Amino acid sequence: MPKIKTKVGFRGHTKDIDVDIPEGEPAPWGADAQLKHVGTDIPRIDGVLKVSGRAKYTYDQHPPGMLWAKMLHSPWGAAAIKSLDVDAARAAAGVKGVYLFKDKGRPLRYHGDEILAIAAESEEEAEDALLAVKIEYDRKPVVTTVEAALLPGAALVFEGEQNLKPDKPAGDKDKVAAAIAKADKIVQATYTTQVQTHSSLETHGALAMFGKDGTLTVYCSTQATFNVKGEAVHASGLTDDKVRVLAEMVGGGFGSKMSLAPSGKAAIELAKQTKRPVKLMLSREGEHLTGGNRPSSVQSMKAGVAKDGKILGFMLESHGSGGVTGGAGVANPVIYQVGEKHKSGGSVYTNAGPAAAMRAPGHPQGIFALDSFLDELAHAIGMDPLELRRKNTEDEVYLAQWELGAAKIGWKERRNKIPGAGAGTVKRGIGMASSLWRQMGGPGTEVDVVIHRDGTVEAKNGAQDIGTGTRTLMATIVAEELGLSPSQIKISLGDTRWPIGPASGGSKTAPSIGPAARTGAYQAKLKLLALASARLKVPVADLRMEGGLVAGRGQRLTFAEACALIDKKDGALTVRGVRAKNYDAYTTTSHGCMFAEVEVDTESGAVRPIKLVTVQDAGRIIDKLLFESQMIGGAIQGISYTLHEQRLLDPHYGVQMNADMSTYKIAGPMEMPEIVPIAFDVSNAGNNCGMMGVGEPPNIPTAAAIGNAIFNATGARVRSLPITPDRMLAALGARPSRRI
Amino acid sequence: MRNFSYVMPQTIEAASIAAAQKNSVLKAGGIDLLDLMKGDLVRPDHLVNLLSVGSPALREVAVKDDGLHIGALVTLAQLAASSTVPSVLAHAASVAATPQIRNVATVGGNIAQRPRCWYFRSATFNCARKGGNTCFAQEGDNRYHALFDNGDCAVVQASSTASPLVALGATVVTNRRRIAAGEFFVPTSVDITKEHVLGEGEIISEIFIPASARALKAAYREAGERESNDWALVSATVALDFDGALVKTARVVLGAVAAVPYRVISVEEALRGKPITAANAARAAEGAFAKAKPFALNTYKVSLGKTILKRAILAAAGQPELSTAGG
Numbered sequence A: 001m002p003k004i005k006t007k008v009g010f011r012g013h014t015k016d017i018d019v020d021i022p023e024g025e026p027a028p029w030g031a032d033a034q035l036k037h038v039g040t041d042i043p044r045i046d047g048v049l050k051v052s053g054r055a056k057y058t059y060d061q062h063p064p065g066m067l068w069a070k071m072l073h074s075p076w077g078a079a080a081i082k083s084l085d086v087d088a089a090r091a092a093a094g095v096k097g098v099y100l101f102k103d104k105g106r107p108l109r110y111h112g113d114e115i116l117a118i119a120a121e122s123e124e125e126a127e128d129a130l131l132a133v134k135i136e137y138d139r140k141p142v143v144t145t146v147e148a149a150l151l152p153g154a155a156l157v158f159e160g161e162q163n164l165k166p167d168k169p170a171g172d173k174d175k176v177a178a179a180i181a182k183a184d185k186i187v188q189a190t191y192t193t194q195v196q197t198h199s200s201l202e203t204h205g206a207l208a209m210f211g212k213d214g215t216l217t218v219y220c221s222t223q224a225t226f227n228v229k230g231e232a233v234h235a236s237g238l239t240d241d242k243v244r245v246l247a248e249m250v251g252g253g254f255g256s257k258m259s260l261a262p263s264g265k266a267a268i269e270l271a272k273q274t275k276r277p278v279k280l281m282l283s284r285e286g287e288h289l290t291g292g293n294r295p296s297s298v299q300s301m302k303a304g305v306a307k308d309g310k311i312l313g314f315m316l317e318s319h320g321s322g323g324v325t326g327g328a329g330v331a332n333p334v335i336y337q338v339g340e341k342h343k344s345g346g347s348v349y350t351n352a353g354p355a356a357a358m359r360a361p362g363h364p365q366g367i368f369a370l371d372s373f374l375d376e377l378a379h380a381i382g383m384d385p386l387e388l389r390r391k392n393t394e395d396e397v398y399l400a401q402w403e404l405g406a407a408k409i410g411w412k413e414r415r416n417k418i419p420g421a422g423a424g425t426v427k428r429g430i431g432m433a434s435s436l437w438r439q440m441g442g443p444g445t446e447v448d449v450v451i452h453r454d455g456t457v458e459a460k461n462g463a464q465d466i467g468t469g470t471r472t473l474m475a476t477i478v479a480e481e482l483g484l485s486p487s488q489i490k491i492s493l494g495d496t497r498w499p500i501g502p503a504s505g506g507s508k509t510a511p512s513i514g515p516a517a518r519t520g521a522y523q524a525k526l527k528l529l530a531l532a533s534a535r536l537k538v539p540v541a542d543l544r545m546e547g548g549l550v551a552g553r554g555q556r557l558t559f560a561e562a563c564a565l566i567d568k569k570d571g572a573l574t575v576r577g578v579r580a581k582n583y584d585a586y587t588t589t590s591h592g593c594m595f596a597e598v599e600v601d602t603e604s605g606a607v608r609p610i611k612l613v614t615v616q617d618a619g620r621i622i623d624k625l626l627f628e629s630q631m632i633g634g635a636i637q638g639i640s641y642t643l644h645e646q647r648l649l650d651p652h653y654g655v656q657m658n659a660d661m662s663t664y665k666i667a668g669p670m671e672m673p674e675i676v677p678i679a680f681d682v683s684n685a686g687n688n689c690g691m692m693g694v695g696e697p698p699n700i701p702t703a704a705a706i707g708n709a710i711f712n713a714t715g716a717r718v719r720s721l722p723i724t725p726d727r728m729l730a731a732l733g734a735r736p737s738r739r740i
Numbered sequence B: 001m002r003n004f005s006y007v008m009p010q011t012i013e014a015a016s017i018a019a020a021q022k023n024s025v026l027k028a029g030g031i032d033l034l035d036l037m038k039g040d041l042v043r044p045d046h047l048v049n050l051l052s053v054g055s056p057a058l059r060e061v062a063v064k065d066d067g068l069h070i071g072a073l074v075t076l077a078q079l080a081a082s083s084t085v086p087s088v089l090a091h092a093a094s095v096a097a098t099p100q101i102r103n104v105a106t107v108g109g110n111i112a113q114r115p116r117c118w119y120f121r122s123a124t125f126n127c128a129r130k131g132g133n134t135c136f137a138q139e140g141d142n143r144y145h146a147l148f149d150n151g152d153c154a155v156v157q158a159s160s161t162a163s164p165l166v167a168l169g170a171t172v173v174t175n176r177r178r179i180a181a182g183e184f185f186v187p188t189s190v191d192i193t194k195e196h197v198l199g200e201g202e203i204i205s206e207i208f209i210p211a212s213a214r215a216l217k218a219a220y221r222e223a224g225e226r227e228s229n230d231w232a233l234v235s236a237t238v239a240l241d242f243d244g245a246l247v248k249t250a251r252v253v254l255g256a257v258a259a260v261p262y263r264v265i266s267v268e269e270a271l272r273g274k275p276i277t278a279a280n281a282a283r284a285a286e287g288a289f290a291k292a293k294p295f296a297l298n299t300y301k302v303s304l305g306k307t308i309l310k311r312a313i314l315a316a317a318g319q320p321e322l323s324t325a326g327g
């Protein structure tokens, strides 16, 4: 392995480090790399397709002879199926197949639990047939909240199993108690966060088609084509080589589309039964009920802080519910050094739809509690909240980002020195919070780079582009390496016939695919250079590919001329770029922070974000526009989580009352503030592009930043999400009366 | 959605005959109706499309000597953009729903829309308004529900134009009769299974606003959880007739607090003969909610309602609604 020196870090904080470059890999782009496309504004290569409606999603696939399938869900939070008769449904007009998830006697544990699916000639006939199903339920008592599920004698979600699944406590309680005892101030607070449903624009679903040749093709709205393929192999009983999964375009994937899902399973079963292509996409209601969600949380914290701002000890007890699934942990505490710490709690079953990973799982809820609580600590000792944070980290990236964000929002000039001190009914305030994520990209991904004799270039990978712009990112990297422009590169994604690629979770798609694409392009370049070298009689080491030319020592070929040197018989140079192991990096943490300015109408409880400044590092940024799109999208989703979205279950029946788009309130255009995304460039090494993913982190700090800004504006602390007018008014009413 | 026959009448008379058949419903813009049909709550055998009636009068706002004649098929977008309809009505229409919906939704359909109560809208709950025995909102999630006359059924009047129409003294004109807007809506004390007094085959042809309404100083204010796509949590319409600086008569109508646009007569009387000041407005707003009976989750609507009503009173009088001083 060759060892090289590379410059890493950020402006004013760079250093040289030695890294071992894996065999066959290009050196990482260092801090002083001169790049033509990477880091600039590259428009999405599929943007026109999308805005013109020509992009094809799973929803848009209508092969000849296709049947439509629809699903019947449990209408109650808990019930058993007392009787079930599908004869009339089977006999209904157009019906071709019925698939039972659950038969008579089986328990239903949440509103939305899958019962059966029906395939018919038309969508309407499938829906009508659902109405013809004769089914009776034995309704059972439900628990719908963490608090209710933990009460003694509470109804059990799973027979014979406690509702609480405790986590293993971490830390030493006695040490924390001793540390807190030394503190100048002790603060205690409980924060709660709601359940947020996934609500992707394209609901879950799949189209399954068995071919006459014994193959199975599945179009699936998924963020993990290869996971789906594995499950489709299992569900169909076919061998691996007979199954193909496609996801050309995906209408939203924030963590809930990692598998074939019950909808895809039913599509395959019904296609098997009917010998026809079958498409099953969840209804909007079904999506809310079963499409996955961010679990709730109840986080009780206690901490001791010294007068100088040092946090000495920190205790957290956290419970959350992911409905019938676990996985309700929170990222708290993170980022800050909080002295001695102890964490306990667990996941709690409730009669509610399953949780799914959701854009930075555990983080928005954890950071809402943690970063709000830090403000409470600062307030308790009369310290500037930013100053308190500086006292509890040594991370130079955070320190630099905070300075940048503070300057952009006007922390010094615009923040109320005394919270709530501003005059008038409508008050403004400023707050901030931070985020942390990890670089999770790595091996297991391969990209085919093909240079054709006619000068066209392709790059292919079987993973999906869930809307983050993976196509554009690959094209940018390959173009950079080959000295071409991104629009010249044809990208193929979302088809398991192509090389293995990642599931889009953990923000790892870009940092897995990107470096593999660069390796492939680099190795293809070396092959092309070898041909050019023979023709030009110039050593490879002296040749460069730039601006569509292959040139060196005063000699040159156009890219097309060089490609024409490729062997006629082969027609193309094909190289498989294999994602190498990660190596030494400046950092494997991606840092971020958000500064918010909000306006609060203290009589109506209306909260209006005015401006969000969102600062983020992502190693080397490949395409500034894609980066900004993630930052802005994260902030928007964050606003929606902070102020609007919440799944509401009837407490007695466990029925979701707002499983539609008008009462499940998602922030719309009128709710948008000015959003200022700031790319904090870090040269990072770690992989040949020095890149990290940025899909998840921008969603993390919004709630705490807005909550802190609200406190700064009004002196009222809202410890529950979402901050709707009722909660805001209650917090304003609970303010200690104050005379200025 | 179940199958139905689609009727396209050419005249109001034909529409009326078609709508009077057993199990027929009228469709105007269809925004509400199609949602109800998709939810399997309305299952018509015949769907009578009023939009196929060609009459231009149904689609126009006409200014005549006696007042304003608003055709029943005038859209919310038309109302919002009109310079002839009272600004309080145009304003209320302009903040309803979304631009797409306002382009399609008609004023007739808007005042005849069915309640948004989620128990009512869910096929799972056979609630009292649908003929069952229980109002599930009483003990359930009632954060958006009624504050007044809510003991048997807790739905709220969802129409944004209803309160302004009542405040302006409008008349709902049908193919059979003229109904004062205030008499058009059915309170829970009378019947909890219907929201308006229209009979079978009865069709709203226009909304009439008398010329006398021109002298009124009026304002509509609402509070919501968001501005995009949303209904008001509570709204207030105030129409004042001044004699110099003193209020001669007042109309005060609250929205989203009861099954009907909720006139607060006591406040109308309290305002009479007085000037509008910040203190008077606040006192009147306070009094308006004295009889409110909030549920577990909607007490906030009381304080929110007071704020919104106070602002509507001040706005109607052309006075500043927000304080810029003090903490």
Ligand SMILES: Cc1cc2nc3c(=O)[nH]c(=O)nc-3n(C[C@H](O)[C@H](O)[C@H](O)COP(=O)(O)OP(=O)(O)OC[C@H]3O[C@@H](n4cnc5c(N)ncnc54)[C@H](O)[C@@H]3O)c2cc1C
Pocket: A662, B025, B026, B027, B028, B029, B030, B031, B032, B033, B034, B050, B072, B095, B096, B097, B098, B101, B104, B105, B106, B107, B108, B109, B110, B111, B112, B113, B114, B158, B159, B160, B161, B198, B202, B203, B204, B205, B229, B230, B231, B232
């Ligand atoms: C997301 C969303 C947000 C919304 N927000 C608001 C809001 O903020 N404020 C608000 O007011 N509304 C709101 N709405 C409701 C919407 O404005 C109404 O559904 C719409 O105005 C109904 O008008 P339409 O012409 O489509 O009526 P239709 O759906 O066609 O009819 C509604 C009812 O009225 C009857 N009807 C219609 N016309 C006549 C007539 N001429 N004579 C007799 N009966 C008639 C029909 O039989 C039917 O029962 C919202 C709707 C949605 C989906």
